[in-house]
Amino acid sequence: MTSTSLEYTLVVPASAIDVMGHVNNVVYLDWVQTAASKHWNHATATYFKGEDPNEERVGIKKMAWVVLDHHISYKAEALEGDELVISTFVEKMAGVRSERHTTITRKKDQKLLVTAVTNWCLLKMPEGKPMRIPEEIRILF
Numbered sequence: 001m002t003s004t005s006l007e008y009t010l011v012v013p014a015s016a017i018d019v020m021g022h023v024n025n026v027v028y029l030d031w032v033q034t035a036a037s038k039h040w041n042h043a044t045a046t047y048f049k050g051e052d053p054n055e056e057r058v059g060i061k062k063m064a065w066v067v068l069d070h071h072i073s074y075k076a077e078a079l080e081g082d083e084l085v086i087s088t089f090v091e092k093m094a095g096v097r098s099e100r101h102t103t104i105t106r107k108k109d110q111k112l113l114v115t116a117v118t119n120w121c122l123l124k125m126p127e128g129k130p131m132r133i134p135e136e137i138r139i140l141f
Contacts, residue, residue, distance in 0.1 A: 004043075004089060004090075004141060005039075005087065005088065005089040006035060006038055006039035006042055006043075006087070006088050006089070007085060007086065007087040007088075008035070008038060008085075008086055009083055009084060009085050009086070009107060010031070010083070010084055010086065011081060011082070011083050011084075012078050012079065012080050012081060012082045012083075012084060013080070014080050016080070017079070017080050020077075021079070022077035022078060022079055023077065023078040023079070025072075025074060028072065028074070028104060028113075028114050028116075029070060029072060029116075031084075031086055031104060032070070032072065032086075032088075032102045032104075032114075032116045032118065033067075033118075034086075035086045035087075035088040035102050036065070036088060036100055036102070036118065036120070039088050039089075039090075039100075040065070043140045043141055044137065044140060047136060047137065047140065048062070061125060061126070062124075062125055063122055063123060063124060063125055063131065063137075064122075064123045064125050064128075065098070065120040065121065065122055065123070066120065066121050066123060067118060067119070067120060068097070068119040068120060068121050069118070069119050070116060070117075070118050071116065071117045071118075072114060072115070072116040072117075073114065073115045073116070074113070074114055075111075075112050075113055075114060075115065076106075076111055076112070076113045077113070078104075078106060078113050082106050082107075082108075083106070083107040083108065084104055084105065084106060084107065084113070085104070085105045085106075085107050086102065086103075086104050087102065087103050087104075087105075088100060088101065088102040088103075089101055089141075090141040091117075093133050093137075093138045093141060094133075095132055095133070096121050096122050096130040096131060096132055096133065097119060097120065097121055097122075097133075098119070098120045098121075098122065098133065098141075099117060099118075099119055099120075100117070100118045100119075100120060101115075101116070101117055102114075102115070102116040102117075102118070103115050103116075122137075
């Protein structure tokens with residue numbers, strides 16, 4: 001795993017299943033956001049020295065990301081017990097914005113289930129005001 005991308009697997013729990021018998025669309029969106037958080041923590045671990053990279057919100061005292069929009073496409077369903085591979089990378093960063101791409105595939109047959117593009121805005125904390133992405137952060141992705 002490099003800082004330019006992140007991939008992890010999970011097994012679909014019963015709690016992710018909706019009345020149709022497959023993963024609820026909102027759960028996929030939560031996994032997209034979890035992937036972004038995991039990637040941020042991994043890539044910025046050395047930048048935010050002294051902070052625990054396993055914490056969900058590394059660097060939150062200095063900067064934070066907020067979602068501007070999600071574009072998500074549901075291609076196929078996943079069922080309880082399916083092992084999924086979630087992959088994410090940042091396509092581009094400019095000014096205060098970042099464009100992140102995420103895919104979710106079923107491991108056993110490599111079936112693409114979900115694609116997502118999320119646009120994020122970087123905020124200077126604790127003020128909560130948009131800030132330009134520092135070069136030191138940009139090069140990590």
